[in-house]
Amino acid sequence: MKKAFELFWSFFKIGAFTLGGGYAMLSMVEKAVVDQKKWIPNDEFWDMIAVVQPLPGVFAVNTALYVGHRVAGTKGAFAAMLGAIIPSIVIILLLATVFHEYRNQPVVERIFKGIRPCVVALILAPSLRMIKSAKVTWKTAIIPVATVLLIWKFPGKTAYVILAAIVGSLIYAVIINRRETARLRDCETPQSPEVPKSRSQNKKEAKS
């Protein structure tokens, strides 16, 4: 119970003081969990982050849940998650009530008139950076273009578009994985020891 409370407090401080979202939080989590409390060894911590990273949802919440569970079980998971999100919720609620009252003040309106085009730019810039980092070629450029067109043509059906993209990517990944395992099998020397497969692995292979 004490550990759960310590987890809550560590993540509470991180949640209250990190601006700029999940990745800014990461080094603070490392400092608290690995360096100060020594709950998790450094290499294991980064292995855990690698597992959490591709998951959907809020990165900070996923990290808090996973780290919390590793340190203090289910109780720890919930303590860390609540610690990470409670400061956000409280601060935004306070601000929202104040902002809704002063929203129509001319001074506030002037400031936000300047901010709005900046927000548009802040949304466009990471999407283009993502295209760059995903190494989109002229051939694969069809994917982002088709996504934009589908979302534009079917407003409110965005979830289905993303779902279709997930299914498509999964099929692609299964094909790539098969090709890679086939290549690895070809390279393998006959005397290499056979690793016994677990049942769950066999089941997965049967599915794909």
Next chain:
Amino acid sequence: MIYLQLLWVFVKIGLLGFGGGYAMLSLIQHEVVDHYQWIKTSSEFADMVAISQMTPGPISINLATYVGYTQAGIGGALLASFALCLPSIVMVYFILKLIMNKKGDTLMANTLKGLKPAIAGLIFAAGLSMMNLQNFPDFGRGQYNISVFICVLAFVASYFFKANPILLIVISGVIGFIAY
């Protein structure tokens, strides 16, 4: 009814929100502004994004809390942010139970490789749909387009120089205060 809708929308976003805060932000925009029209104007949504960005904590949690608050008060705020976390809770539980093996890891990484361009498209679409007269009120009126100037400036600073988004919001606010 509104509680059920909030729950459904944000569970969906938590589940489909691959690729970080901006991906979820665009999903929220598509659901909340385009589909359900809880937030009536694009400019109001832009204001909410700016506030969510400037306050500490994950931007998607901030935005979910804010949207929930505008629809159903404090109860709605708590429900929306909880709903956003719900898929994560289930997922982390299952990953711990099933134990991520090497094979599952590479499958996930390869899936994400294919998904990334689509997510970029999703975010780009959200940005495009916010390019309207509500957010650019002086577009096509007079010879000075302050809003276009701010947008281009912020884009260049963000895309090429990776400028801090909070700093950019503050600077844009100051420019708006002086110029309008």
